[in-house]
Amino acid sequence: TIARACAAAAAENKAENLVLLDLRGVSGFTDFFLITSGSSEPQLKAISSSIRETIREKFGERPLAEDGYPASQWVVLDYGAVICHLFYGEKREFYDLESLWSDAKRVPLDS
Numbered sequence: 001t002i003a004r005a006c007a008a009a010a011a012e013n014k015a016e017n018l019v020l021l022d023l024r025g026v027s028g029f030t031d032f033f034l035i036t037s038g039s040s041e042p043q044l045k046a047i048s049s050s051i052r053e054t055i056r057e058k059f060g061e062r063p064l065a066e067d068g069y070p071a072s073q074w075v076v077l078d079y080g081a082v083i084c085h086l087f088y089g090e091k092r093e094f095y096d097l098e099s100l101w102s103d104a105k106r107v108p109l110d111s
Contacts (some may be wrong), residue, residue: 009054021104
């Protein structure tokens, strides 16, 4: 699935604390959130580039929307059914998407 491919691409770039939330039945605008962190702005750029390239190669899709830049410390890649949230530093804790969407099931990811 695109969600798992996004997670795998992020993991290949040493993304930290990957969480995949299944929002089907909880949200009307997307099926999955991928939430992860990077330890530097260059790493966020590498993670987002890897996700874009992987999804384009495997599924022939580009993000429907993209927002943020590594310097903003929160990058969002919207593939419709999957929205990837890439955070740097304390931004992830500040926005705490996992708690906001606590009704969603966590999808187990291969380590």
